[in-house]
Amino acid sequence: MSEPGFAMPRPGPAAANGAPEPEPAGPEPLAPDDTVELSEEHQAQRLSQMLDEFDREFIGLAPVKARVREIAALLLVDRLRQRYGLTSSRPSLHMCFTGSPGTGKTTVATHMGALLHELGYLRKGQLVSVTRDDLVGQYVGHTAPKTKEVLKRAMGGVLLIDEAYYLYRPENERDYGQEAIEILLQFMEANREDLVVILAGYADRMDVFFRSNPGMASRVAHHIDFPDFTLDELMQIADLMLDREQYRLSPAAETAFREYVDLRMHQPRFANARSIRNAIDRMRLRQARRLVAAGGRIGREDLMSISDADVRASRVFNADPEGRPPDRRAAAGTG
């Protein structure tokens, strides 16, 4: 270690407080009295394009879209600030998605990785989706390496922890989940630049989880609640799904399906977009059965169109208010 230029970087406080890392060479720096036209910024244009795409792809979800726009704007402003030589610390982007089943938490998280990569916040933007058993070990000393392994895999991208509240089991104080949470917390704090952690789950249970892990709540900067879809939004989603599957509802079927969704929404175990997807899958089954049973010559149009009979055959239409299907209701009535 004779010449400083040739030396290996040493660990310890000297390395940490050493010379600042050189900023990556971006567009030319700006003088203090310069002004820029925000809409003409190359990044701003690409950004609004991406956000429009995001808006088109997801129906409803106003609070989510608002927050994504805020984050995108902040990253853009930060980059401009850098060009003026102002300080801009990297914001912490750990998020928590809460909402009812089927409101698109996982889908949005998947897109978040790509979006943040495009924004230049993440280097890779890959999504690593895990649940409790990917993080928590089975015996003493197993949890830490397992959790670290997952975290390393997610570095440079997004780590999505689905149903994060299962990590914490208050009824068992020897549960290894607590250990996983501690490692997670420490890693989230120390590697903020390299990793975005998204916790997803149902709102009420997430509240309990955060109440018992206050450190986690404060380290997650963005708490985003996914609202339930309205009837119109659900119909739009259905249109999108049918379009993607290259099916078409006849006008009569369209009315029938609207009735169906309205009824289904007020029944128990309604899972928003997921229920719609399941309903569409069942309609496809009934359409296929109808076509095969009818026989004869059929064309492209027949294969694509779903008739109102396919919709109305659903047992949702004659279920009682408690949501029991008619056959079981009859059984309950007699026995």
Next chain:
Amino acid sequence: MRITQGTFSYLPDLTDEEISAQIQYAVDQGWAVAVEFTDDPHPRNVLWDMWGLPMFDIADAAAGMHEVTACRLAYPEHYVRVTAYDASLGRQTTALSFIVNRPASEPGFRLDRQEADDRRIRYSLHAYAAERPSGERYLSNGAGHGG
């Protein structure tokens, strides 16, 4: 005496950024990156201690740097190297290996001659650092290593 083992060892020591770029290259090639350490400087010592398991499915060099930093902190006065293993059929070997940490002072080697039968001479390398037990080599100033 500066130990030269592995790739880049005749270059000035790599900075963290350069190490990170090399790890990213290895990751992009689909190689498994591992961190290893030792305090035995002998050139024929090829099997170093492993720092954790090789990282098989990382996407970003930050994960590799995380382990390099952790290993350096735990063993600041050891040699630490990064190896990248290419598992593709037909190669199945270490594709890249370079030193990322070395002791502050490296006392070097002594050449030992041994008189064998028929006045033959056998040579061997004796690392001054290896005079101390493993784990105590390369402590602070390297005092006590005669030369």
